[in-house]
Amino acid sequence: MALDQIVDGLSExxxxxxxxxxxxxxxxxxxxxxxxxxxxxxxxxxxxxxKRSGAISMGMDGLNNAVIPGYATPEQYTxxxxxxxxxxxDQKAVYKYAQNCFGIIEELDGFGIRFLKNENGDYxxxxxxxxxxxxxxxxxxxxxxKALYRQLRRARILISNRYMATRLLKSAEGRIAGAVxxxxxxAEMLVIKAKAVILCMGAAGRLGLPTSGYLFGTYENAANxxxxxxxxxxxxxxxxxxxxxxxxxxxxxxxxxxxxxxAGPFGAYTANNExxxxxxxxxxxxxxMLEFYNELLSGKGPVFLQLKHLHPDTISEIESTLHxxxxxxxxxxxxxxxxDYRSESIEMHISEIGFCSGHSASGVFVDDNxxxxxxxxxxxxxxxxxxxxxxxxxxxxxxxxxxxAMEFADSHDFAEFDAADVAMERDRVMAPTKCEDGxxxxxxxxxxxxxxxxxxxxxxxxxxxELGMRRLAEVxxxxxxxxxxxxxxxxxxxxxxxxxxxxxDMAAHASLYREESRWGLYHWRTDFPxxxxxxxxxHTLLSKRDGKMTSEKRAVEPYVVPVADDEKDLxxxxxxxxxx
Amino acid sequence: MxxxxxQTSVPxxxxxxxxxxxxxxxxxxxxxxxxxxxxxxxTNKAYMAYDECWYxxxxxxxxxxxxxxxNIPYLLR
Numbered sequence: 001m002a003l004d005q006i007v008d009g010l011s012e013x014x015x016x017x018x019x020x021x022x023x024x025x026x027x028x029x030x031x032x033x034x035x036x037x038x039x040x041x042x043x044x045x046x047x048x049x050x051k052r053s054g055a056i057s058m059g060m061d062g063l064n065n066a067v068i069p070g071y072a073t074p075e076q077y078t079x080x081x082x083x084x085x086x087x088x089x090d091q092k093a094v095y096k097y098a099q100n101c102f103g104i105i106e107e108l109d110g111f112g113i114r115f116l117k118n119e120n121g122d123y124x125x126x127x128x129x130x131x132x133x134x135x136x137x138x139x140x141x142x143x144x145x146k147a148l149y150r151q152l153r154r155a156r157i158l159i160s161n162r163y164m165a166t167r168l169l170k171s172a173e174g175r176i177a178g179a180v181x182x183x184x185x186x187a188e189m190l191v192i193k194a195k196a197v198i199l200c201m202g203a204a205g206r207l208g209l210p211t212s213g214y215l216f217g218t219y220e221n222a223a224n225x226x227x228x229x230x231x232x233x234x235x236x237x238x239x240x241x242x243x244x245x246x247x248x249x250x251x252x253x254x255x256x257x258x259x260x261x262x263a264g265p266f267g268a269y270t271a272n273n274e275x276x277x278x279x280x281x282x283x284x285x286x287x288x289m290l291e292f293y294n295e296l297l298s299g300k301g302p303v304f305l306q307l308k309h310l311h312p313d314t315i316s317e318i319e320s321t322l323h324x325x326x327x328x329x330x331x332x333x334x335x336x337x338x339x340d341y342r343s344e345s346i347e348m349h350i351s352e353i354g355f356c357s358g359h360s361a362s363g364v365f366v367d368d369n370x371x372x373x374x375x376x377x378x379x380x381x382x383x384x385x386x387x388x389x390x391x392x393x394x395x396x397x398x399x400x401x402x403x404x405a406m407e408f409a410d411s412h413d414f415a416e417f418d419a420a421d422v423a424m425e426r427d428r429v430m431a432p433t434k435c436e437d438g439x440x441x442x443x444x445x446x447x448x449x450x451x452x453x454x455x456x457x458x459x460x461x462x463x464x465x466e467l468g469m470r471r472l473a474e475v476x477x478x479x480x481x482x483x484x485x486x487x488x489x490x491x492x493x494x495x496x497x498x499x500x501x502x503x504x505d506m507a508a509h510a511s512l513y514r515e516e517s518r519w520g521l522y523h524w525r526t527d528f529p530x531x532x533x534x535x536x537x538x539h540t541l542l543s544k545r546d547g548k549m550t551s552e553k554r555a556v557e558p559y560v561v562p563v564a565d566d567e568k569d570l571x572x573x574x575x576x577x578x579x580x
Numbered sequence: 581m582x583x584x585x586x587q588t589s590v591p592x593x594x595x596x597x598x599x600x601x602x603x604x605x606x607x608x609x610x611x612x613x614x615x616x617x618x619x620x621x622x623t624n625k626a627y628m629a630y631d632e633c634w635y636x637x638x639x640x641x642x643x644x645x646x647x648x649x650x651n652i653p654y655l656l657r
Binding site: 002003049051052053054057058162184185210212213214215217218221222223253254255327328329332333336337437438439440484489492493 | 581582583611612614615630632633634635636637641642655656657
């Protein structure tokens with residue numbers, strides 16, 4: 001097969017701003033960078049194809065965190081996200097997002113992306129969160145990628161599809177200098193020199209193994225294998241709160257959202273096998289997930305999303321969104337099982353673990369300008385540490401990153417990197433193609449992710465973690481010494497599994513460091529079952545120092561929006577109590 | 581260790597009669613986020629070469645002739 005044959009090659013190009021990842025944050029970052037300085041060269045590098053890549057490949061069914069005047073204020077939103085994250089939030093970045101996101105909604109509206117409006121032409125915002133009202137449905141949300149792509153073409157962004165970035169390049173002084181990438185269909189390597197680099201590479205969604213055992217049956221787009229987390233780590237950037245895992249309530253086996261954010265505002269709710277509600281609120285938080293987990297194990301499971309009590313016309317309306325946007329094969333899946341929402345509830349389950357700030361708080365550390373701890377390196381979207389970011393956060397913070405990165409590029413020249421770094425990276429990338437005989441990437445991946453499930457998913461037990469880390473180290477040795485890739489496509493998978501392995505190590509290291517329980521199910525340590533504000537009311541930052549993985553505490557920045565003492569534990573009261 | 585291949589039923593099905601890959605169309609191969617589709621050198625039609633599907637649908641949605649059908653992978657059906 002000509003397409004996947006390995007071609008030996010290495011070329012070099014340069015640009016002012018390099019954006020890696022063409023899903024949600026990436027296109028917006030590239031667009032804003034280019035609009036900031038139309039004379040500059042902006043390259044958008046994408047492992048798949050920008051037309052259909054990332055979490056919003058088939059669009060999105062709604063905005064989950066829209067701060068719209070008349071419905072919510074930036075102060076209310078910042079406070080809610082602070083409480084939902086057990087207080088461990090640098091509010092400045094959340095507040096800035098909350099202030100900027102309405103402008104981005106109007107811009108997206110101008111791109112032709114449609115949001116639900118009421119008869120007066122106002123945005124029809126719905127309540128799903130515990131306290132405030134932030135959910136804006138997108139019944140025609142399948143147009144998102146097409147609308148974005150049109151803007152990229154109009155602005156003449158240089159798009160390079162089917163290139164997977166593998167490592168960042170830095171100067172001796174520690175400034176960003178570019179990135180190394182490899183063509184996923186030919187294995188030819190491309191070095192891209194850049195004055196500033198923005199990482200928009202999505203979640204680490206291929207970390208845990210779905211219960212079906214199918215490697216690609218993940219909640220996240222399975223292309224999101226955590227490459228951005230691994231690259232940031234190897235470049236020496238700090239990663240924040242990785243122990244705050246992403247775990248979501250999903251349609252059992254299908255492993256996609258059901259989705260309570262869409263159906264909830266119409267009156268659907270999560271119920272146990274007795275048909276009773278057991279959680280106050282369907283908004284995805286660690287505390288809510290803990291109650292979900294407890295209910296599944298209590299004997300009162302399975303857990304369902306209940307819609308059948310609704311009017312048939314309402315169900316049809318919900319169905320038309322669920323089966324058309326975001327994960328359209330939901331309809332096919334339910335049809336295959338003979339499930340009609342009018343007569344049967346949707347069986348729910350708990351997803352595999354991952355890293356994703358889009359839904360939790362595990363990401364590459366960024367400040368309110370989307371800057372990482374490496375000069376000239378930015379991050380936005382699911383992989384950057386602004387918590388509960390979702391799609392609108394990716395757009396809004398992608399915009400922030402694009403503008404700031406172009407300002408950086410305008411005031412700096414290219415940083416020089418060492419050619420030996422490229423040579424070393426080329427050897428690492430191509431190593432699996434040099435093996436005559438060995439273990440294929442899919443087996444290394446299955447074993448790694450099976451170990452993640454067996455040892456790392458909550459509840460987190462210290463002894464299990466120690467065993468898991470030993471087993472993972474053995475697989476890492478196999479991966480480095482014996483993994484084989486016979487064509488360029490297998491090489492892509494071989495590189496992805498190296499990101500997955502790095503993320504597994506980081507998940508274990510970060511989880512052992514924080515010696516308390518926090519964020520409900522996300523970081524439930526059985527050996528430290530209580531929240532310990534005295535010692536652990538702080539961020540944790542993980543980074544690579546002198547080649548070793550290290551963790552440290554970082555103080556939470558003083559709040560911009562104060563939270564009263566009696567508000568702090570509102571998200572801890574998720575379980576519905578029997579009334580007297 | 582020597583390698584063996586094992587059989588797997590793939591979820592993406594292409595109707596050869598409708599597929600116009602032989603006329604130069606590569607839309608489904610281009611858009612797939614997991615890059616699992618290829619054009620067969622024997623039939624000059626699109627097919628699923630790698631069983632690594634996220635059942636996401638761009639291949640089916642963007643096919644200009646309606647030749648592509650995405651099924652739910654058997655393991656999670």
